[in-house]
Amino acid sequence: MHTDRLLSGPIYGIMWLAIAAVYIIGLFVPIYDADPAHHALIALHMLETDDYISLIDRGRDYLDKPHLLFWLSAVSFKLFGVNTFAYKFPSLLASILGFYSTYRLGKLLYNESVGKLAALIYATFFAQFLANQDVRMDAMLTAFIVFSVWTLMAFIRTQSRWFAIGAAFALALGFSTKGGIGVVMPLMAVGIQLLFERNWKALFHWNWLLVGISFVIFISPVLYAFYQQFDLHPEKVIRGMSGISGIKFILLGQSVERFQGEAWGGTGSNDPYFFLHTLLWAGLPWSFLNYWSVFRSLIQYKKLKEVLTPGIIILMMIIMALAQYKLPHYLNLLFPYLALQLSGQLFDLSAKSIRWVFYFQCLVIVLMLGMVTYINTYYFPIPGLINQLVAAAVAAIILFLSLKQSPIFLRLVSVCVAGATITFMALNANGYPQLFNYDSGYQFAQTTRKEPAILESFDFFNIYSYTFDFYTQKIHPPLPNGQIPTSRWILTDAEGLAQLRKAGVKIAQIRTNQHYHLSKFSGKFLDPKTRFQVCERRYLIERY
Numbered sequence: 001m002h003t004d005r006l007l008s009g010p011i012y013g014i015m016w017l018a019i020a021a022v023y024i025i026g027l028f029v030p031i032y033d034a035d036p037a038h039h040a041l042i043a044l045h046m047l048e049t050d051d052y053i054s055l056i057d058r059g060r061d062y063l064d065k066p067h068l069l070f071w072l073s074a075v076s077f078k079l080f081g082v083n084t085f086a087y088k089f090p091s092l093l094a095s096i097l098g099f100y101s102t103y104r105l106g107k108l109l110y111n112e113s114v115g116k117l118a119a120l121i122y123a124t125f126f127a128q129f130l131a132n133q134d135v136r137m138d139a140m141l142t143a144f145i146v147f148s149v150w151t152l153m154a155f156i157r158t159q160s161r162w163f164a165i166g167a168a169f170a171l172a173l174g175f176s177t178k179g180g181i182g183v184v185m186p187l188m189a190v191g192i193q194l195l196f197e198r199n200w201k202a203l204f205h206w207n208w209l210l211v212g213i214s215f216v217i218f219i220s221p222v223l224y225a226f227y228q229q230f231d232l233h234p235e236k237v238i239r240g241m242s243g244i245s246g247i248k249f250i251l252l253g254q255s256v257e258r259f260q261g262e263a264w265g266g267t268g269s270n271d272p273y274f275f276l277h278t279l280l281w282a283g284l285p286w287s288f289l290n291y292w293s294v295f296r297s298l299i300q301y302k303k304l305k306e307v308l309t310p311g312i313i314i315l316m317m318i319i320m321a322l323a324q325y326k327l328p329h330y331l332n333l334l335f336p337y338l339a340l341q342l343s344g345q346l347f348d349l350s351a352k353s354i355r356w357v358f359y360f361q362c363l364v365i366v367l368m369l370g371m372v373t374y375i376n377t378y379y380f381p382i383p384g385l386i387n388q389l390v391a392a393a394v395a396a397i398i399l400f401l402s403l404k405q406s407p408i409f410l411r412l413v414s415v416c417v418a419g420a421t422i423t424f425m426a427l428n429a430n431g432y433p434q435l436f437n438y439d440s441g442y443q444f445a446q447t448t449r450k451e452p453a454i455l456e457s458f459d460f461f462n463i464y465s466y467t468f469d470f471y472t473q474k475i476h477p478p479l480p481n482g483q484i485p486t487s488r489w490i491l492t493d494a495e496g497l498a499q500l501r502k503a504g505v506k507i508a509q510i511r512t513n514q515h516y517h518l519s520k521f522s523g524k525f526l527d528p529k530t531r532f533q534v535c536e537r538r539y540l541i542e543r544y
Contacts, residue, residue, distance in 0.1 A: 007116045011405065011414065018398070018421040019123050023095070025428040026133040027088045030436045030467070034519040035136045037466030040087045041475055043073035047082070048475075053225045058464075059477040061229065063238045066222050066250055068176035069137055082473045091139040092132055098143025099123050102336045105150040106343060108157065109306045114343045117413065121339035124420035127282035131332055133428060137178050138329045144174040146336035148186035149308070155211070156190065156202045164207045165214050172218030179250055183215075185316065185333065192311035226250050272321045278328045283338065284423075285364050285416050289357070290338045293345040309341040351408070358412040365419035369395070372423045372431075379526045380434040391430075395422045438525075440515035440538035441465025444491060445472045447511070447540075454540075459485035462496030463538065490541045497539050511540040 031037050038057070045056045052071060055062040072090035080086035099119045106115025122128060131139040148170035155163035174182020194202055226246030230236065234243040283290050297310040304310070313334055320330055349357065382388045399422070402414035436442045445468045448454045455474050461484075468491065469475050479485060484503045492500065493515075500507070515538040516525055524530040 007113060015120060015417045022129065022421050022424045022428060023092055023132055027085045027092065029133055029428055029432045030084055030442055031087060032134055032518050033439055033441050033465055033467040036134060037470045039069060040073060040470050041466055043070045043077060044082060045475060046070060046074040047077050054229050058475060061236055061238060063249060065137060065178055066176045067225055069140060088135045091135045094140040094143040095132055098146050098336065101147040101150040102339060105146065105153065106340050108153055109308065110344050114347055118339040118343035120417060121286055121342055122336050124417055125335050126284040127332055128335055129424045131329065133432065136329060138332045141174060141177045141182060142332045142335060144170060144177055145182060145185050145333060148174055149189050152186055152190045159205055159207055161207060161210060164210045168211045168214030169218055171215050175219050176222045188315060189308050189312040193306060193308040196307040223247050274326045275317060275320050275331050278331050282328060282331050285368055285419050286342060289342050293342040296345055297341060309337040313337050313341065354409050354412060358408055361412060361416055365415055368419050368423050372426045376426050376430050380431050382430050398422060435518050438514050438516040438535060439467055439518055440513040441468035442471060443513045444468055444540050448472050454489045457488035459487040459490055461485050461490050461492040463493045488543060492539055492541065494537055506544040508542045508544050512537050
């Protein structure tokens, strides 16, 4: 054990305080007009109707993901009100559980120091920050899977009944978040390690029966809900099909659909290296070290203390590469194991090698800070000279204190954590909030909240905005195709406006906002010189 590499004392706590500040600020950044707002509206429907069994998307049955995120969001809305914080808060709590589970898994597989560093690395991945700001299922699923792996390994090591029940509960959380992947991936990870250890006896202990029975009990609320909504109503037509079994879908169909991509399109299907190059930005500031650590584990496989982390990383990379439906946030599932793998490798390096790693990471941090500075001075400038100077001063002080740390290993960790937190602090406090100037639904919602009478007679036409409905706390079912609204207020786009005028609708006033699909960035949108060329206009119309 390198005594100069022990992470303890005030500096370790200060690094976590800096990370916490970034995550807390992210709780108040508005949610995107995509999956996050869509999921929030399903939870809002639960709250408004007091129906926690049915998943309803604007009046239609929703068959895709299990209930846990929606349940937790609805409960959070009940406690804190219907707002951004309440929607994001459960995912942050799950992430904290994930960080702790990564620490405990690292302590189990290596030692306490490796676990402590791995938790820091996992918490500072760029896409992990993003998963708690652009909240979908991924922060929860990643956390629950590593929670499952830790509790399963602890159960195998101790044969404790408490860990057996805890592992069943953890697996049920993963399943209730996104289906079969929440169970299959932890079992694969643990299976790889058992094969490495040739620990056949662990597979035949009677406590596995306790795990299985407890798991079925814990997932029964989700199965019951799917049975009530779908199995009891074979007449329902979902995606053009009837006679659908909700239980069969969530036990098997959901994961198979995602892998085959038939129901969702072939996003990324022709790129077998999609996740390899996605890691380049998603894993910052640790990306290059992650590539290196996995490669090093392959060439030094005879010296490995465990194969759980490199094994599940490589196996999942192959499986995801073969999938016909690929999205960047699927990579998040590997973050705890990439962090553990890298942490173990860093502790194994010589002092001379650590120095070279430090110099390399300084270059990475400089490039990251250069990019975020450019974003916050050219793309989306921080408003006010004083604010700009304060932000620069705070960043400079944090970096100075990080560079003053000794020994070199602690300096390496401090600089990486500082670079990551400064980058995301700047984005969460300035960059991302400014994006919502171009979400017309969000902007119109702010106006409408001051004039609630608008919602008394309101419809969408030719478009829909999840953020408008969420931030006005009122869900508007879609009109039949082609039907001209009879409501007093109508939210539409340029094509819809032309159709309304052609239909003879008399307009009293028109309010307008710029609109851009924020989930699809482009260089032209980021550049303020060309931004308005790619923005469309949305119109809030009052008719006579």
